[in-house]
Amino acid sequence: MSASEKQPLLIIEDLWVEVEGKSILKGIDLTVNYGEVHAIMGPNGSGKSTLANVLAGREGYSVTRGRVLYKGQDLLEMEPEERAREGIFLAFQYPVEIPGVNNVYFLKAAVNAVRKHRGLPELDAMDFLELVKEKMAQMKVREEMLYRAVNEGFSGGEKKRNEILQMALLEPTLAILDEIDSGLDIDALRDVAEGINALRGPERAFIMVTHYQRLLHYIEPDYIHVLAYGEVIRSGDRALAHELEERGYGWLLEERGLDASGAEAS
Amino acid sequence: MNVARRQAVTLALARPPRPAGPDWWQALQERAWNRYQAVGLPGPRLDDWKYADTHPLTQVDLRLPSGDVAPMDAAQVAMEGVEGPLVVLVDGVFHPGLSRLDELPDGMTVSPLETALGSGGGGVERVGALAELDRDDAGLRALNLALASTGVVVELAPDCRPSAPLSLVHLVTEAGLAPQWRHVLRLGEGAVLTLLERYQGLGTHWHNTVVEAEVEAGAELNHIRLAEGDESAFLTHESWVTVAAGGRYLGAGAAHGHRLARLFGSVSLDAPEARAAWYGVYGGTGRHQADHTTHTHHRAPRTESVQLFKGVLGEGARGAYTGRVVVHTGAQKIRAEQKNANLLLSRNAEADARPQLEIYADDVQCAHGATVGELDADALFYLRARGIAEADARALLTRAFIEDVLVAFPLEAAARWVRERLGQGGGT
Ligand SMILES: Nc1ncnc2c1ncn2[C@@H]1O[C@H](COP(=O)(O)OP(=O)(O)O)[C@@H](O)[C@H]1O
């Protein structure tokens, strides 16, 4: 796709966010076009999850300035479920365990809620099972996980695979992956990355949040943004990834006159 | 208290002729009546009634049923997925037309109380044997005995194990009625029965029931009570049960929506290896008040009891669980477990939990726990972030909360009934 054909999917303008009266994001600007993969990197505590959560509509964050346009609409006005139905998908840094709710029941409810919104017929139990089994095979998710409670007792890797399985089922337009690589061994990382790469295409975009370089060996981003202390301190293309790999974040922070030890360690 | 007494007397003055019965029955009713006059309706002065307020019961006009059989059709008493013998009790009388007692298995007898009193035998003489009248909280069961108009007398011969449950449907079709139902059961050695009691009513009404059951050695009684009410519905229910060696009693109860629903159960584990299990779910919104109170007596070694009660309380509702476990002298190596958990769907809801242990033996294993919480905000967001509407997400989490109680319900149709009513996750 040439630059002139670029279609904006998400436009974040001067976004300021507070949590419990504390300023966390301080003027974020970011445009994500269809077909692009953006990586957001930065030390722990720099505000990466805050950004991801605000985009997905989690409560507890107050936007004090700025706006977010998604498909040309005011995203911040939408309920979390509306955002999901409109194609926003957040892969959680910490997927939530929900005792008593069967995973397969949950997955079917989610898929049908989204299908209904898109004007597609809801899937019955048989059709859904066929679909989910196909996706599970791709994601190398064991079938017995379908019949357990959502994420309950899943290992770290199983939880992340379950997130990607949900993404594959929901076919989002904008996938926001918050530390999808954390806690994964190398095999799981490869599987998860494969699952993500399989979904790359001109009809959707990705925002990948990570503080490790290694994910970028498996999923090559188009753009990289470094977030520190709630600000994007540097944006660049793939070349920046290589530079970061060699030199770390310290030099960037120093250039900006920030404490090179990074934001609050956590 | 004065108000309660006055109201109680008013109710009694409207007393119709009692069922014709033998002298012993007349004498028993007389004694019960006197006892009721002495103690009145239970009130907040009694520890067991701390969270079950009978005052609203004294503020409504109630009368005893006239004895007429209301016109009903079978669809009004059917319950999906439930087959087997059926006893329909409407407005204080046995309804022969709608009841289904013609195909009882060998060894099982079910008779209306008034029939059993007329013919004698069949176990009717055990009415009043378990539900003691001496304590000062005996008011409701004394009143019940004095004024009981009908009920069933059930006997199972040894090893009789009907495959379908026995259903008792209690209905009020006319506002203002206060039927007094009395049931007595005996399960012979090795017999197994599922008893499903259902309660419904129109307008202001009060169901007052007492069940007495003897579970002989190795026998099993699965006892389910499902009650649906609204802001003008009252239900008070007492179960008095004894369990012999290796026998088992399982009490499962659910009440939804009543102004006051109180389910009380007393089980006496009289011989080694006798077991009891109590499961309960309650909830509603508005001025709903639910109270589950259990007394579990471990009177013999190696007896076991488990209890799991869960409340789902919406705007303005109150729910209480009181579980008294008494481990009597010599009842060594017993196990007793109690758990109560409440989900508050509104800041305006109230849950009270009281596990009470009295232990007079030294080698025992007793555990109890109680929790009160709200729907998990993280779980709610997770579901919504996948496109599930907030109301559906709340319902899903609410059903999940009570699911572990429901899987213990001994009849899937009963579990479904509860899921449909309490699993909505309404409230604000
Ligand atoms: N719910 C919350 N309550 C209080 N502080 C929070 C909350 N969420 C995030 N923070 C604070 O906001 C800052 C950014 O956190 P986060 O967005 O999780 O960073 P990252 O994902 O980059 O590690 C941290 O200082 C963190 O302590």
Ligand SMILES: [Mg+2]
């Ligand atoms: Mg984070």
